[in-house]
Amino acid sequence: MNCKNCLHIIPENADYCESCGAKVIRERITLKRLKNDFFNNILGFDNLFIRTIVGVITSPDKVISEYVSGTRKRYMNPFAFLVIGTAVATFVFNFFSDKYIEFALSAQNESYYETMFSLTKPNLDKNTVAYQEQFLLYKEEQKEINRGVQNFMLKYFNFMAFLMIPFYAFLSLLVFGKKKYNYGEHLVINSYLLGLGLFSGTLFFLLGLVTDPMIYLLSSLIIIFYYSYTYKKLGDYSTGQILLKFLRFLVVLILLVLVISILIFVLAFIGAVIYSSLNK
Helix, strand or coil: CECCCCCCECCCCCCECCCCCCECCCCCCCHHHHHHHHHHHHCCCCCHHHHHHHHHHHCHHHHHHHHHHCCCCCCCCHHHHHHHHHHHHHHHHHHCHHHHHHHHHCCCCHHHHHHHHHHHCCCCCCCCHHHHHHHHHHHHHHHHHHHHHHHHHHHCHHHHHHHHHHHHHHHHHHHHCCCCCCHHHHHHHHHHHHHHHHHHHHHHHHHHHHCCHHHHHHHHHHHHHHHHHHHHHHHCCCHHHHHHHHHHHHHHHHHHHHHHHHHHHHHHHHHHHHHHHHCC
16 A cells, blocks of 8 residues: 555555654544544654654664654654753753752862862962962852853753754764764764753753752763663664773763863963953
8 A cells, every 4th residue: 555645655554654654544533533643642652752752762773763764754853852852951950040050060079179279289288278278269269160151051051952962963973983874864863862861861950859969960871871872772883892982982072172172262362362452
């Protein structure tokens, strides 16, 4: 028989068209059918969003491979999926902005500030009063800077989430190559995975509000697992290979962040010099 949406020839017992992904409808319209369609399509698992998020949670490689291979109507568009995840996260994080900043800064404990301060003052004796005074000033300054950064990120959270997608896709292309997936397909993969990461981050953030704030950090471990698991399945890598790929990903990420940081510093320095010369 032919698909009623795209006219592609499909088997008689098919539930979905392998070409366009549309569901095969055989039953006539009845009141019972209308009721079932309402609960399934709007409230149930036939809903594109529900089906997509359940699929990304249970079988992310299947959702991605089917979408990339052409089954587009069975799942939500990856960028639309990311838009919903970003919107939910932006709303929740901004609604609890004070708690979000507290959670975000919770990983930066006393030892973190001591380590960073010792790097800036390597010759200062820790046992002196001068060290303690300067360290306290440094810690308060860093806390204010970090709060300012987090407030900025909250304000432009949705924009920054989309800005990171091309960056992550580029990293994925460098690490996993373009032999099996090109840059556009890496964009699809990262959109689905980052969307899932935003949903899980929001969920663990809300759980952290009523339990322990440290539980929020688990969302980072979950998205790392999903990235590794998904690319392992998509690329048919062994556990050892995916671990090496993940380490390569971290190295490339660190190098790119360093390069970007140096460029920002150089541009800021040039800007300061130009500003100074114009105001002489």
